[in-house]
Amino acid sequence: MKESSENLNAIDLVNRSLKARYRAEKRFKAYGIAAILFGLACLVILFTDIISKGHSAFLQTEVYLEVTFDSDRLDIDDVSNSAQLMAADYQGIIKAALRERFPDVSGRRDKRTLYSLVSNGAGFSLREMLIDDPSLLGKTVGVWLVADDDIDTYVKSRGDNPEDAFTGRMSDKQIAWVESLMENDQLALNFNTTFFTSGDSREPEQAGILGAVMGSLFTLIVTIVLSFPIGVAAAVYLEEYAPRNRLTDFIEVNINNLAAVPSIIFGLLGLAIFIGFFEMHRSIPLVGGLVLSLMTLPTIIISSRAAIKAVPPSIRDAALGLGASKMQMVLHHVLPLAMPGMLTGAIIGFAQALGETAPLLMIGMVAFIVDIPGGVADPATALPVQIFLWSDSPERAFVERTSAAIMVLLAFLISMNTLAIWLRKRLERRW
Amino acid sequence: MKDNTMNEPTDNVATNIEENAFSGQTVGTPLCDDAKMSMRNVNVFYDTKQAIHDVSLDIGKNEVVAMIGPSGCGKSTFLRCLNRMNDTIESCKVTGDIKLEELDIYHPKQDVVPLRARVGMVFQKPNPFPKSIYDNVAYGPRIHGLVNRKYDLDEIVESSLRRASLWDEVKDRLHSPGTGLSGGQQQRLCIARTIAVSPEVILMDEPCSALDPIATAKIEELIAELSQKFTIAIVTHSMQQAARVSHRTAYFHMGKLVEVNDTKRVFTNPEHELTEAYITGRFG
Ligand SMILES: Nc1ncnc2c1ncn2[C@@H]1O[C@H](COP(=O)(O)OP(=O)(O)OP(=O)(O)O)[C@@H](O)[C@H]1O
Ligand SMILES: [Mg+2]
Numbered sequence: 001m002k003e004s005s006e007n008l009n010a011i012d013l014v015n016r017s018l019k020a021r022y023r024a025e026k027r028f029k030a031y032g033i034a035a036i037l038f039g040l041a042c043l044v045i046l047f048t049d050i051i052s053k054g055h056s057a058f059l060q061t062e063v064y065l066e067v068t069f070d071s072d073r074l075d076i077d078d079v080s081n082s083a084q085l086m087a088a089d090y091q092g093i094i095k096a097a098l099r100e101r102f103p104d105v106s107g108r109r110d111k112r113t114l115y116s117l118v119s120n121g122a123g124f125s126l127r128e129m130l131i132d133d134p135s136l137l138g139k140t141v142g143v144w145l146v147a148d149d150d151i152d153t154y155v156k157s158r159g160d161n162p163e164d165a166f167t168g169r170m171s172d173k174q175i176a177w178v179e180s181l182m183e184n185d186q187l188a189l190n191f192n193t194t195f196f197t198s199g200d201s202r203e204p205e206q207a208g209i210l211g212a213v214m215g216s217l218f219t220l221i222v223t224i225v226l227s228f229p230i231g232v233a234a235a236v237y238l239e240e241y242a243p244r245n246r247l248t249d250f251i252e253v254n255i256n257n258l259a260a261v262p263s264i265i266f267g268l269l270g271l272a273i274f275i276g277f278f279e280m281h282r283s284i285p286l287v288g289g290l291v292l293s294l295m296t297l298p299t300i301i302i303s304s305r306a307a308i309k310a311v312p313p314s315i316r317d318a319a320l321g322l323g324a325s326k327m328q329m330v331l332h333h334v335l336p337l338a339m340p341g342m343l344t345g346a347i348i349g350f351a352q353a354l355g356e357t358a359p360l361l362m363i364g365m366v367a368f369i370v371d372i373p374g375g376v377a378d379p380a381t382a383l384p385v386q387i388f389l390w391s392d393s394p395e396r397a398f399v400e401r402t403s404a405a406i407m408v409l410l411a412f413l414i415s416m417n418t419l420a421i422w423l424r425k426r427l428e429r430r431w
Numbered sequence: 432m433k434d435n436t437m438n439e440p441t442d443n444v445a446t447n448i449e450e451n452a453f454s455g456q457t458v459g460t461p462l463c464d465d466a467k468m469s470m471r472n473v474n475v476f477y478d479t480k481q482a483i484h485d486v487s488l489d490i491g492k493n494e495v496v497a498m499i500g501p502s503g504c505g506k507s508t509f510l511r512c513l514n515r516m517n518d519t520i521e522s523c524k525v526t527g528d529i530k531l532e533e534l535d536i537y538h539p540k541q542d543v544v545p546l547r548a549r550v551g552m553v554f555q556k557p558n559p560f561p562k563s564i565y566d567n568v569a570y571g572p573r574i575h576g577l578v579n580r581k582y583d584l585d586e587i588v589e590s591s592l593r594r595a596s597l598w599d600e601v602k603d604r605l606h607s608p609g610t611g612l613s614g615g616q617q618q619r620l621c622i623a624r625t626i627a628v629s630p631e632v633i634l635m636d637e638p639c640s641a642l643d644p645i646a647t648a649k650i651e652e653l654i655a656e657l658s659q660k661f662t663i664a665i666v667t668h669s670m671q672q673a674a675r676v677s678h679r680t681a682y683f684h685m686g687k688l689v690e691v692n693d694t695k696r697v698f699t700n701p702e703h704e705l706t707e708a709y710i711t712g713r714f715g
Contacts, residue, residue, distance in 0.1 A: 323547035
């Protein structure tokens with residue numbers, strides 16, 4: 001009897017505290033949800049800002065003109081002669097086409113203003129056309145030509161309402177011409193292929209990110225090829241072979257320290273060693289990759305060691321007990337089991353490297369480079385550096401291109417992290 | 432896993448035993464004539480802590496020797512000396528002579544790879560590789576290059592699984608993961624994996640401690656059968672198991688080998704009072 005009443009008391013006590021416990025639990029959960037909501041909100045704000053600023057960069061204003069491939073003006077008498085095709089004055093026939101479209105314009109200054117409606121790189125697209133189809137010589141065709149960035153900005157900011165338009169450096173005459181082109185549907189926003197197929201340029205309408213993307217790609221390849229095998233080898237040695245003593249403790253402390261060293265210091269180190277001492281060229285992805293490898297190595301070593309440590313010792317015992325050598329144990333059992341963890345860590349490290357700017361500035365990958373790099377030894381910039389450069393440019397048209405480049409970088413990062421998750425799911429095995 | 436019921440230890444017996452703390456001389460018959468493995472004056476240290484004190488023991492050909500004793504008395508430590516698994520523990524130092532027939536296994540020039548091919552081990556917790564059943568069994572023959580034709584390998588896998596009496600249960604799913612089997616099946620898979628390399632000696636460290644009575648019975652049957660071909664040293668916490676499967680039983684106490692005798696003798700008429708105290712459940 002007494003015992004059961006005591007039991008009752010105990011359960012009453014439990015019940016009494018239950019409410020408070022559940023409340024505390026709810027609060028605890030609420031903190032977590034609040035933290036996640038805060039993070040999501042920041043992300044949404046960031047993305048809306050970037051996308052709202054950058055989406056317009058994927059479109060480009062183009063002008064419709066009736067261009068005559070006049071052989072006299074182009075100075076081409078033989079279409080099979082590529083030297084003539086290359087040297088011809090295509091800008092000249094564009095100017096002629098503009099004069100024809102606006103016959104009332106007279107005077108040198110006005111004419112020069114008129115010519116600036118069209119990008120001074122537009123001639124290249126005519127050259128491509130003629131090389132593709134030599135029969136165009138002497139004919140008159142309607143073509144869409146890339147407009148100058150001022151016009152582009154005007155058209156994009158104008159929308160349907162001329163009051164909103166950003167006029168910038170444009171003269172009233174230019175505005176009148178643009179409005180007249182628009183009335184006649186001779187001005188349109190088309191997909192901006194240049195942005196994805198060109199290198200950098202001083203002219204926003206001719207500037208693209210392909211150079212920077214290739215630069216980043218080559219840099220990343222060098223980083224992956226160097227840092228992953230070296231990092232994994234170091235981790236395997238430290239975990240499986242190295243004796244535990246003062247020296248290995250010292251090495252461990254230093255690796256952890258290196259992971260926290262500001263990246264610009266790795267840039268300075270690269271400048272001193274690779275460029276200063278080994279006399280490699282500046283601005284090349286090879287040096288960039290070397291520097292980023294140094295930066296990524298500690299991350300890879302630390303995550304690989306953790307992954308190797310997580311492999312159950314019983315698996316090692318099983319392999320060794322069967323007479324496997326240590327190397328066989330590592331290659332056949334430990335590495336396959338540790339691989340998902342190592343890859344996840346490594347990809348996070350590579351994503352970091354992809355977004356790294358400061359060390360690349362130190363080794364000269366910040367130079368203005370128009371050509372698209374074709375290998376690891378060609379001068380190049382990288383995506384984050386390109387963003388940095390454009391964000392510093394005065395032309396208003398670079399603002400949207402900066403945001404667009406950020407979107408491209410984010411797309412790369414998201415796909416890398418997705419790959420990391422996919423690989424982990426794919427390779428993960430139970431034991 | 433203790434099968435014997437615990438009697439209340441009477442205080443004076445316990446103190447008696449403490450006072451009588453074992454002098455050092457093993458009683459019974461630790462040595463035998465046709466020894467497969469012979470250990471002489473083995474001492475094992477973890478750093479400065481001595482875990483095995485001056486143990487001498489023979490394991491005869493095709494004999495099953497059971498090692499029993501209270502937890503922490505050094506059974507596993509001693510067993511792991513026999514195929515040098517203790518090498519993997521950095522702080523562990525072994526002195527004394529351990530011979531596999533005429534081979535001095537702790538000779539500085541002795542390679543552990545061929546040694547472990549001759550002296551296999553089954554662990555307490557089933558530890559199949561996270562690979563297919565087939566690959567688990569084929570792993571040993573593959574790394575040692577025992578066969579070079581797929582057909583021969585299939586043969587070895589089948590015969591090993593048959594000997595481990597697992598074949599009928601898994602023959603239809605040889606290529607599904609070994610980790611998907613039940614605990615008892617996993618342990619038999621580990622035994623099959625060990626015998627696939629045709630070792631001469633098999634060391635078993637509490638192979639049934641994670642298993643239910645039915646799986647345990649199967650493994651015990653298996654041990655009896657394996658002893659026709661292999662020499663077996665088995666550590667167990669179950670007296671009944673020791674009594675059922677072994678020919679001789681060695682009783683360890685605090686790192687010392689107290690008594691070795693025929694199994695029947697140890698469990699009916701132990702020579703040393705420490706052994707008697709242990710098997711009657713007065714401590715442990
Ligand atoms: N890796 C190690 N490092 C240090 N000391 C150890 C290590 N392994 C075992 N020991 C010590 O050695 C002694 C013997 O341990 P061992 O594992 O051989 O006991 P055991 O008889 O197998 O016990 P159990 O029946 O519980 O498995 C114990 O005192 C233990 O604390
Ligand atoms: Mg043990």
